[in-house]
Amino acid sequence: MFKLWVKAVVFCLFYTISTAFATEPVNVTIIPQYDAVNIAQNMGLLVKFEIAPGWHIFSQNPGEIGLPTSVEWSAPEGISISGESWSNDKEFVNEGFIQRGFANLAYLQTALIPHKIDVQNILIDAKIKWLACNEDCIPQSKKITLNIPVSKQEQLSTNLWNEEFAKAQKVFVSDNDINLPIILLMAFIGGIVINIMPCIFPILVIKVINLAQVTKNYMRTTKALAYCSGVVTSFMIIATLLWGIRSAGNVIGWGFQFQSSWFVGIMALLFMFIGLMLLDVVNITSPITKQFSSTSPILTSFVTGCLAVLIATPCTAPFMGVAIGYALSAPIYTFYPVFFVLSLGYALPFTLAELFPQQIKKILPKPGVWMVVIKKILAIPVFMTVAWLLWVLYNLQNPISDDKGIWQNYDAKTVENLVNKDEKVFINFTAKWCLTCVINKKTSLETDDFIQLAKKYKIHLFEADWTNNSDDISMALDKYNRSSVPLYVFYNGKSDTYEILPQILTPAIVEKAIKNSLK
Numbered sequence: 001m002f003k004l005w006v007k008a009v010v011f012c013l014f015y016t017i018s019t020a021f022a023t024e025p026v027n028v029t030i031i032p033q034y035d036a037v038n039i040a041q042n043m044g045l046l047v048k049f050e051i052a053p054g055w056h057i058f059s060q061n062p063g064e065i066g067l068p069t070s071v072e073w074s075a076p077e078g079i080s081i082s083g084e085s086w087s088n089d090k091e092f093v094n095e096g097f098i099q100r101g102f103a104n105l106a107y108l109q110t111a112l113i114p115h116k117i118d119v120q121n122i123l124i125d126a127k128i129k130w131l132a133c134n135e136d137c138i139p140q141s142k143k144i145t146l147n148i149p150v151s152k153q154e155q156l157s158t159n160l161w162n163e164e165f166a167k168a169q170k171v172f173v174s175d176n177d178i179n180l181p182i183i184l185l186m187a188f189i190g191g192i193v194i195n196i197m198p199c200i201f202p203i204l205v206i207k208v209i210n211l212a213q214v215t216k217n218y219m220r221t222t223k224a225l226a227y228c229s230g231v232v233t234s235f236m237i238i239a240t241l242l243w244g245i246r247s248a249g250n251v252i253g254w255g256f257q258f259q260s261s262w263f264v265g266i267m268a269l270l271f272m273f274i275g276l277m278l279l280d281v282v283n284i285t286s287p288i289t290k291q292f293s294s295t296s297p298i299l300t301s302f303v304t305g306c307l308a309v310l311i312a313t314p315c316t317a318p319f320m321g322v323a324i325g326y327a328l329s330a331p332i333y334t335f336y337p338v339f340f341v342l343s344l345g346y347a348l349p350f351t352l353a354e355l356f357p358q359q360i361k362k363i364l365p366k367p368g369v370w371m372v373v374i375k376k377i378l379a380i381p382v383f384m385t386v387a388w389l390l391w392v393l394y395n396l397q398n399p400i401s402d403d404k405g406i407w408q409n410y411d412a413k414t415v416e417n418l419v420n421k422d423e424k425v426f427i428n429f430t431a432k433w434c435l436t437c438v439i440n441k442k443t444s445l446e447t448d449d450f451i452q453l454a455k456k457y458k459i460h461l462f463e464a465d466w467t468n469n470s471d472d473i474s475m476a477l478d479k480y481n482r483s484s485v486p487l488y489v490f491y492n493g494k495s496d497t498y499e500i501l502p503q504i505l506t507p508a509i510v511e512k513a514i515k516n517s518l519k
Contacts, residue, residue: 025055025132028142031164032112034155037122037148039114041155042471045081046164047071047108047128057130058101059089061496065097067131067139071108074125078116081124083412083475085109087171092133099133107168109478111471122148169328180334183326184341190320191345194312197435202378203274203311208353208360209371223301224354228347230305235343236336238309242328243335254324254484257313258433259469261396268389270311271382278379280372301354305347312346318503325482388435395432395467406451410464412476422493424459426514429477429487431466436503437486444505453511457518459490492517 026049033044049069051057058066073081087106092099112124124146132138157165195204242256257263276282320342327338353360408414410427418425428445430437444450454461464473466485477483480500488501490513499517502509 025052025134025138026050026057026130026140028128028130028144030126030144030146031161032146032148033157033161035149035158036151036153036155037112037114037117038151038153038155039117042114043112043148043155044161044165044471045110045112046161046168047110047126048164048168049102049106049108049130051102051104051106051132053104055132055134056092056099056101056103057106057132058099060086061089061100063091063097063099063101066099066101066133067129069101069130070128071110072127072129073110074127075112076119076122078114078118079122079124080113080115080413081110082113083111083472083479084416085475085479087168101133105167105171107164107171109168109475111475113472117150120150122146122150124148183323183338186319187323187327187338187342188345190318190323191342192348193318194320194346195349197312200308200312202278202381203308204350205378206278206375207350209364209374211353211357211360219297220354220357223297224351226298226301227305227308227354228344228351230302230307231309231347232305232340232343233302234306234309235339235346238313239327239336239339243332254321255313255431255433255466256469258392258431259396259467261393264389264393264396264433267310267313268386268393271386271389274311275379275382275386278375278382280375308350309343309346321482321484321487321503324484325477325480328483385435388438389433392433392467406446406454407461407463410462410473410476412472415462418460419491419496423491424457424493424518425462425489425491426454426459427462427464427476427487427489429464429466429473429482429485429489431485433467434485440486440488440505444507444510447507449507450510453514457514459514490514490517 028050029048031046031048034041037043049057057069060068062068071084075081086108087102089100089102092101092103126144126146127141128144129139129141132140194200242254245256273282323338323342327335407428410429415425415427428441430441432438453459464470464476466473466477474483477485477487480487480489486503488503488505489498490501491498492514499513501513
């Protein structure tokens with residue numbers, strides 16, 4: 001009897017010790033962006049799932065068998081939690097069943113948005129549920145409470161947030177979904193296509209015509225390479241700014257500079273100056289500029305390349321949005337090559353024109369009055385760009401609501417609820433400073449045919465206006481692996497499946513995409 005009792009005690013001790021040191025299948029923590037909440041700042045939140053080797057949990061689309069991982073937030077009045085972005089999942093095969101989920105490490109990114117704060121501390125509850133599977137599956141849950149002080153001081157991202165955010169970016173893009181060489185090709189093509197955008201094409205044409213009239217080929221190759229270097233250098237500077245801002249925990253994307261009234265105002269003045277030059281109202285061929293151009297032709301070409309990038313910043317071309325969206329969620333060794341290839345594509349047309357002016361000369365007629373006429377005609381889209389920039393500047397100061405009333409303001413929670421009810425939803429991610437967005441809306445998304453199409457199929461229309469910085473919209477773009485506008489997303493009412501439409505729209509493209517998706 002004594003021996004049996006000793007064996008029982010030893011077994012209990014062994015069980016207690018082994019249980020205490022056993023590794024849980026999943027460890028969940030929440031990392032807030034700041035140490036305190038400021039009413040003027042949205043705060044990022046990262047829910048981190050550390051998953052033991054051999055185990056996995058399920059994504060929002062769990063596959064044939066499984067339960068989606070969920071996070072239910074509870075916040076006091078005046079605080080909202082909005083915009084969810086999950087790590088990209090992958091496929092698992094378990095007992096012959098196909099499942100989708102996460103292994104090793106996964107993140108949920110969302111934002112705490114303060115509207116009104118009347119307390120000194122904010123309590124945020126997160127009720128987290130998941131199904132952990134190895135050979136067997138174990139339903140688990142955890143409740144985490146965040147006690148965050150309120151401060152009137154501007155907050156900076158914590159070191160822990162910066163480290164975790166950098167790790168999170170590596171698992172928000174799946175290498176299996178998009179091949180890097182394809183992304184690089186898309187970036188290169190996107191860079192070339194920017195040159196035909198309305199605000200750039202007129203200037204490119206004039207520069208090419210001027211090159212064709214030059215009889216001397218003095219330092220032609222060197223100047224072409226200097227121009228290309230200016231373009232590449234400027235793109236790398238912008239890329240570094242984007243990387244730094246994103247690494248600091250801020251959700252940001254291409255075109256972020258146009259959310260600044262100062263930048264838009266300077267760009268309006270620059271384009272006004274270019275338009276007046278095309279009309280020969282102003283002339284910069286002063287003795288000083290002539291001296292500078294003749295004594296420093298390489299530097300002049302380099303600066304021209306830098307200015308060319310500045311002029312291109314309002315534009316997002318087809319293919320370019322996918323490439324930049326991929327880059328901004330990728331590791332640094334992928335991030336910079338994408339921007340480098342994009343810059344090469346943008347620099348290519350004028351670099352080739354500089355290298356081979358004789359080929360252009362064979363195509364163009366002899367110099368004459370036609371050159372003056374062309375310059376004046378090409379001034380028209382430049383001045384239209386000025387008018388558009390002034391309109392953007394006004395909208396930055398005085399947001400204008402949709403006058404037709406067909407679009408609802410984007411709200412992530414409302415969209416999520418509608419999608420969960422298998423309702424049809426069309427989201428227009430746009431900005432007043434995005435010229436492509438404005439044209440698409442006027443020609444394809446505000447027509448009577450589109451309005452009737454939306455009514456016929458009972459499609460809920462949401463407009464996510466990114467004119468002014470919005471973390472909520474930035475995080476929504478991240479969800480679709482994008483970091484720029486335009487972006488058009490259509491949920492067809494079949495579970496949570498959606499289709500992304502092309503960046504350049506026509507009424508026929510929109511109608512065909514919607515009808516095909518509904519089949």
